[in-house]
Amino acid sequence: MDLNRYHPNNLKRVSSGMINVHPIQRGGILTEEARRVLLEWADGYSVCDVCLEGRVDLVKNPPIDEFKQDVAEFLGMDTARFTAGARHAKFAIMSAFKNGTLVLDSLAHYTSYIAAELNGIRVYEVPNSGYPDFRIDPEGYATTFERVKEETGRYPDLALLTHVDYRYGNLADARKVGKICEEYEVSLVLNTAYTSGIMEVDGKKLRASFIVGSGHKSWAATAPIGILATNYELADSVFRTSKLRGDWSGRAFTKKELALFGCSPVYGLPVMTLMASFPRVVERVKRWDEEVEKARWFVREMEKIEGVELIGERPKNHTLMHFESPAFHHIAKKHRKRGYFLYHELKKRKVFGVQAGMTKNFKLNTYGLSWEELEKVAWAFKDIAEKYGVEVED
């Protein structure tokens, strides 16, 4: 065992000192306030010093109990819990619909499928429109509900919509899907891993039964932490408590919420950084329009490079974007570093986050970049293009 490799001096982050445009990183960058609580709350079970009720969401000091209600209110829902990531939130919801049926969009994250599988739920996909937009048509939900009815004799138990998908960064029309779900009386899970925390999401307005969020992806929190918000009507089934009793000892755990493993595993920095960042998050979602404006500007700049083209919906409504770049792919074929050349060239220019080995198409996220940083990133791509003789518009 080489224990030296774990020495702090050897634990340097590869993206350190660079502009990180990795699609999953932008919304999780800690706020100044969150950084200030890091050391104080970094020990294992730091928030459990004064735990009287045996559940992290009921802790009064620090004010997690109140915080969860503030988060629920912020999302336009009745109540919330913190989970070990959005994936856990989805699992928790689906555990209340075991062995049922789920309709979900065909751009959903793999964890939506895994959560369903783990709960014995049968999955039906809403198709997307295919190249070049890959849009989810809300009407596809109605069509798929009918298909489920035809096949199983009843409408699905649950629907899931990925508000913004990880592949193309398309913003789905949640309002329309919510309306359809309401008409069919199907509970809607809105996966807002890429939206709540960076743009306004109001579950009531969108007619969502459940909002799933990701603290480390979009709420400026330390991983792992997810958010599960719902209404009081459904809270009882999703947050159902333990009914088991030991046959010999008579022990029972009546306050422990089953799907959250009794007490959700977010006992330290995850929940504290989420809390510390929250005031800034509440305020930053109001500036979403500017983020979209920056994203659209960036798309225009990128498309000045010959052959670079945005895929997914146009105009861009989110900061996660997916480009096709046949010219870079062409270079990669002849370059000695092959597909890694772009990654290395960007690193040289202090830009990080485009997946190593990707040149044909790549994703990045511009959320929270200042105009100056954005210009630097656009310049980096253009500079690389020019270096290899790819035409760049003036």
Next chain:
Amino acid sequence: MSFRRHFEIHLSPVAVRFSDEEVKGSEGEYRFCEAVRLVAEKGERIVVDEFNLTCAGALVSLRFITEDGVDETKAIVLEPYEGQECDVVLVVTTPDRVMSISSFYKKLFDEELRAVFSGETAVCEEATALVREERKPNVSFLCPGAREFGGYRRDEVVIGFPHDVFRRIELAIKRQEIKSLCGCLMDDLPKELIERFESMGFDKATDHFMGFVNGKSVKLYVFKGDSNSLGVFTSVKFRSEKEAERVAERYSGNYVAIPRENWVELSGIVDIDVFKDYRRPDFEEIINGEVERLVEEARRLKKLRDEA
């Protein structure tokens, strides 16, 4: 990372070293296969020679006894493999692990891992002597001796590797030469279909294929459904959104022109069932013809700009 750790092998690989000089044999009596299993499980060092080796088949196959009377092998040293020099490395493992190993082997050497087996003289000949002689790895499914007396479990098989091959695999593991990706399947397009498109110069992108035709970037997309038809796409960039809209409006050709901000996406449908027809001899001709016409049309579309 070692071979054992990478493939999560439950027993230690065994280094097999042939010696043409006398080496003191271990106490007791062994079948060769039994000794290999003991070394793999217990981590002992066992030396077999013609006196403590009790299996006639092994004596012959390992050349302790030869027809011409010249006994080439005086002893065989068996030890847990820890990078030492040896002739063959034996890995006792299960079929699911063989699958992973064979996949890795194929990627590294661009050849299949073979299994030549006869149900006789398995560990001694098929996995050891044959491997040493032919310098190629081999999978053996054991023999009655190994299964009944050698202590092998029902689900165990043996792979023999020439030492240099085994060392090369370990090096590739260490250097992470063979990338294991996430294992997610993003579509259900047949491998042959993907290869067919690739051979035509279209690389697989996310949900579609991408290629260059006469200097233009062209995309192919399989519309899944009842017909599995093929969409061909190319895009033309304009100076503004308005210009793109005007051009798309004016366009009256055989393709569909859809404005997307300052771009016009030009597309057509090739009316074939891709899943059925990709094996057709004229498949390439049909697609290429359509793509060339589309590219030509895209050039005409660009010219419409001046009229728009």
